[in-house]
Amino acid sequence: MTRTARTPIKFFSVLSFSLVALWLLIAAFPFLWTFWGSFKVQSDFFSKADWMYALWGTNTARETGNAFTGSGYYGAWIIEGFWKNFLNSGIVVFFTVIISLTFGTLGGYALARSGFRYAFWILMAALVFRAMPHITLVSGYLLPFFEWNIWGYLPTTIIVLVAMNQPFTIWMLHSFFLNVPKDMDESAMIDGCTRFEAFRYVIVPVMWPGVITTGLFSFLLAYNDFTVTVMLLSEENETIIPAINSFLGTTQVEGKVMYAVAAVVSVTAPILVLILFFQRQIVSGLTAGAVKG
Template structure:
């Protein structure tokens, strides 16, 4: 802080700066500790994970004794791979995601990130052991395992307990919610931003009231209708009338609607920041409202869309209440599925598996913040400044 841009009178005494930095450090510890600790637990055998000694949780003596350990060679190689991966992510992926691109760019970004995740998993779990084993043999004492670490809980969660099915369901619901809610919300947000009518004003106010509704109130309304929907819809649809309960499509529709109030408020404030003159000049040139929207607004609206999409993603991905009540066990998403693990509480192994599942759910969110930090921050503040 000793830079010369700060006026002399604005500089702070050392004690204040020290206190300020200590507090910052305290907050960072508070924010990160639970997550880091859970991450450490997920890689240990149950005895270590629930050990009362912090050092045992970190170093994992029992895990090591069971024959699951990492040597110095493994650790060095692992750090190298992880570092390379982070570098690759910041070098290639971040500029791509940050670029104000088009839909194609978003699509190519998804492909790239999926490919990256695949390469990372292959590199870490297949290539790394394959390279490390011969080197360890050569190095002798350096090749001896020193740190207990096991991925067996992840294996039992993902392979034996078929967590990938929950993952797939989560992806279906999340993808559906994000695309539908952005399509519907963009149109509405644009309409609301460009219309000063009383009707638009009332729609916004009512949407704000809807935003405050507890989701359980709405689910209480859906459940009886969804369960009996085959009977209710039979007069209209005949014998093919579906039972909406347990249908991912129904859940997508529900989550999109619940999310609409937030989406239209947010997108409206983004569209208000795009100058009126832009689409008005297009209209003077003979475009209809839709043409102006398609050819003038759409190319410049992507930052707002990405930000709103992120928040729709979070809502759908993090939801527990709606998905757990409206989907049955056969197509459960990840977050409600985890409740099954820690409610069993039969053995500590179940507990550690729940922890591994929790870390698996968190990992994509972690990547999301890493890549989209700027958009998330801008989205949070855009709502505050305008709303």
């Protein structure tokens, strides 16, 4: 009896395990491959003759004397000045996160505590704005910026990124503050705090988990953004992502693809570290609002 009943169960788990294994392979392999390949020369990275070349670095060894070479990184960071783009990205990301968290916390708190009808409408508008393709907004920004002569500077981009981030931060912090019991700030206010003092001394100390999670996602949005930065920044102010794109435009012909490969790996590294340290917060952020239904 056990035998016949067991068979479908076994089949089911084998199937699901192999599916998971396949997925993990598909998810990880491209990154490993590119990371490994970034230390090779182009004829190894695109090794049509024999894919084993890419593993052992046959051509790399012939050209540079060693199976690993840092020439791609050298070219990207030093020759093409990728460090400047990295610095720009750092500035943009830092200020975007700080500013949007400040507004998001205040706005989210206010919306979570007010039961008025307009709160609903603001949240719905936030949802629609969240769905808006970013480029539609950029097309509205572009001409006025040219007219006012503020196109191409980092502060302008920061403002736009904050604006695009805002619906998301407000939405997320709003649902986070809804989970903070109302009793806490009410009892503080009974004890003689003003609304602001209640926020400052009661809510601020407990809000950090939510703020960190939201901050992570603002960071990712600002860091990963291509649409806004490519349209709004002049060449000398470019952040990393449009910089990689312009590498491609100019370097495909010159055989400098390896610069772009090295740059891509450098860009991915911080994200990797981020996931390593904040996996729990990222998972909880992705599911925020979802699990409540």
